[in-house]
Amino acid sequence: MGIRTGAQYINGLKSRQPEVWMSGRKVTDLVNEPVFQQPIREIARLYDMQHDPEYSDKITHICEETGERVSNAFLIPKSFEDLQARRALFETWAKENFGLMGRTPDFLNVTVSSMASNAAFFEKYNPDWAKNIQNYYKYIRDNDLFLTHAIVNPQNDRSKASHEQKETFTHLGLVKETPEGIIVRGAKMLATLAPITDEVIVYSFPGFKPRDERYALSFAIPIDTPGLRLLCREPMQDGTRSLFDHPLASRFEEMDAILVFHDVLVPWDRVFMHSNVEAANQLYSQTGLMQSTHQNGVRGLTKLSFAMEIAARLADAIGVDGYLNVQTQLGELVQSVEVIRALLRVSEYEYVTTPHGEVIPAGIPLETIRGMLPKMYPRAIEIIQTIGAGGLLMMPSGDDFENEELRDDMDRYYGGRSGVSAYDRIRLFKLAWDLCGEGFGQRLVQYERYYSGDPVRKLGMFYSNFKRQHSFKLVDDALNGALKAQKEPVGTQD
Ligand SMILES: Cc1cc2nc3c(=O)[nH]c(=O)nc-3n(C[C@H](O)[C@H](O)[C@H](O)COP(=O)(O)OP(=O)(O)OC[C@H]3O[C@@H](n4cnc5c(N)ncnc54)[C@H](O)[C@@H]3O)c2cc1C
Numbered sequence: 001m002g003i004r005t006g007a008q009y010i011n012g013l014k015s016r017q018p019e020v021w022m023s024g025r026k027v028t029d030l031v032n033e034p035v036f037q038q039p040i041r042e043i044a045r046l047y048d049m050q051h052d053p054e055y056s057d058k059i060t061h062i063c064e065e066t067g068e069r070v071s072n073a074f075l076i077p078k079s080f081e082d083l084q085a086r087r088a089l090f091e092t093w094a095k096e097n098f099g100l101m102g103r104t105p106d107f108l109n110v111t112v113s114s115m116a117s118n119a120a121f122f123e124k125y126n127p128d129w130a131k132n133i134q135n136y137y138k139y140i141r142d143n144d145l146f147l148t149h150a151i152v153n154p155q156n157d158r159s160k161a162s163h164e165q166k167e168t169f170t171h172l173g174l175v176k177e178t179p180e181g182i183i184v185r186g187a188k189m190l191a192t193l194a195p196i197t198d199e200v201i202v203y204s205f206p207g208f209k210p211r212d213e214r215y216a217l218s219f220a221i222p223i224d225t226p227g228l229r230l231l232c233r234e235p236m237q238d239g240t241r242s243l244f245d246h247p248l249a250s251r252f253e254e255m256d257a258i259l260v261f262h263d264v265l266v267p268w269d270r271v272f273m274h275s276n277v278e279a280a281n282q283l284y285s286q287t288g289l290m291q292s293t294h295q296n297g298v299r300g301l302t303k304l305s306f307a308m309e310i311a312a313r314l315a316d317a318i319g320v321d322g323y324l325n326v327q328t329q330l331g332e333l334v335q336s337v338e339v340i341r342a343l344l345r346v347s348e349y350e351y352v353t354t355p356h357g358e359v360i361p362a363g364i365p366l367e368t369i370r371g372m373l374p375k376m377y378p379r380a381i382e383i384i385q386t387i388g389a390g391g392l393l394m395m396p397s398g399d400d401f402e403n404e405e406l407r408d409d410m411d412r413y414y415g416g417r418s419g420v421s422a423y424d425r426i427r428l429f430k431l432a433w434d435l436c437g438e439g440f441g442q443r444l445v446q447y448e449r450y451y452s453g454d455p456v457r458k459l460g461m462f463y464s465n466f467k468r469q470h471s472f473k474l475v476d477d478a479l480n481g482a483l484k485a486q487k488e489p490v491g492t493q494d
């Protein structure tokens with residue numbers, strides 16, 4: 001089939017009935033559920049772009065194997081140009097939602113592509129696992145599927161290993177093997193956009209301990225697989241708030257869900273790994289999952305740039321950008337954007353070719369983005385709050401603004417500097433408040449901090465890996481140089 005349209009994506013959603021729970025009720029009509037309608041529209045729009053002549057050649061390509069047009073997320077890059085083609089997709093889609101939707105289909109499609117292109121890793125442990133991940137890659141590529149992922153065990157007690165939790169199946173684990181597949185039970189978090197996806201893939205960050213064997217698994221199943229229950233967090237918008245009042249929150253909220261598996265059957269051909277602590281702990285570093293970090297980086301750059309632009313427009317609208325303190329905050333934001341932009345470029349220009357010929361962005365700059373964005377983005381939000389100050393809290397609702405009795409006051413007292421009307425200022429400040437004040441905006445801060453794991457442990461791992469690869473030779477050069485200089489009599493140099 002190749003690339004889908006938005007309508008085909010929506011028809012896919014209509015054809016399934018996953019068990020979705022939200023606000024104390026079972027959601028039975030997903031596509032007409034007010035909370036999900038707008039995000040579904042946003043994802044459908046991305047699918048439609050694949051067919052739009054303006055974007056098609058930029059974000060899709062003809063698959064060598066099938067001759068069909070497929071998303072660039074399924075490209076296994078073999079050159080710098082391929083990396084750029086993939087980036088073009090990330091960038092084009094991120095710009096459609098200002099980088100605020102992190103888990104658009106490209107994210108996991110890239111992840112699975114890199115797992116499949118590193119099938120040799122799975123082969124080492126079990127040839128069936130390698131075959132399964134490769135077939136799964138082809139399946140989602142050829143059907144242009146949208147995946148969610150759940151890779152983190154629920155918090156419960158982080159001081160204990162999976163096998164030491166209160167109950168055997170608090171963390172998702174293997175119950176038994178059957179002729180048809182494996183039966184799994186327990187929970188995994190935190191599957192963003194799960195209710196409106198086609199499939200879920202499960203794997204884990206490293207950290208399993210001996211005796212955690214049953215929890216060391218990876219597989220993918222349709223989101224409506226019997227026994228799989230999706231428990232949504234409380235929605236941050238009810239789907240009825242106006243676009244005037246909430247221009248971002250009412251469009252781009254990504255629902256998050258805990259997945260609870262009640263003795264779910266995973267067919268053998270969908271099992272990528274099980275009962276192997278060593279394989280599960282190596283999966284992340286050995287299968288090029290770094291490729292998804294390329295998507296994260298491009299998307300994160302768009303989001304940070306958006307925050308920077310909002311801060312600049314706020315400051316301009318109320319005439320405060322001539323003050324030194326405001327200028328230094330805005331300058332800091334522009335420089336943050338430039339740092340991320342430069343790091344992305346370095347990662348692409350200094351790409352690495354793997355032994356099997358895949359071209360991947362350089363890891364250290366991408367990891368650096370991952371370490372810095374969790375600090376830069378919250379800081380950008382703090383700056384928006386600081387520059388907007390009380391003005392962020394004085395904005396009326398759209399209904400107030402439309403009320404003829406109030407209009408004169410609004411026009412008089414809500415305008416900005418000369419040339420900025422009350423209407424323009426109110427709209428701008430509402431945009432800013434969605435990003436820096438609403439629950440929607442706070443989730444986006446939390447997302448930037450945690451979407452790729454705990455930044456504390458990530459930075460620790462980053463330094464340990466860095467140390468393994470570097471001998472800090474400049475220090476030896478300096479020490480040896482000092483010894484040499486000491487021995488050489490003065491005047492012997494040219
Ligand atoms: C908005 C949002 C969307 C997300 N979307 C997804 C998704 O789609 N799919 C998915 O799988 N995951 C998703 N995640 C989950 C994300 O992967 C986790 O939040 C992340 O891995 C951090 O784990 P945790 O939240 O369980 O924090 P914890 O690991 O429980 O950490 C809690 C605190 O304790 C500290 N801590 C815990 N253990 C240690 C330790 N061993 N050493 C030192 N400090 C420690 C941490 O530094 C942190 O401050 C999302 C998260 C957010 C916030």
Ligand SMILES: Nc1c(O)cccc1C(=O)O
Pocket residue numbers: 151289290292293296451452453
């Ligand atoms: N963002 C990530 C995720 O959600 C799962 C696994 C890895 C990452 C990552 O950025 O490396």
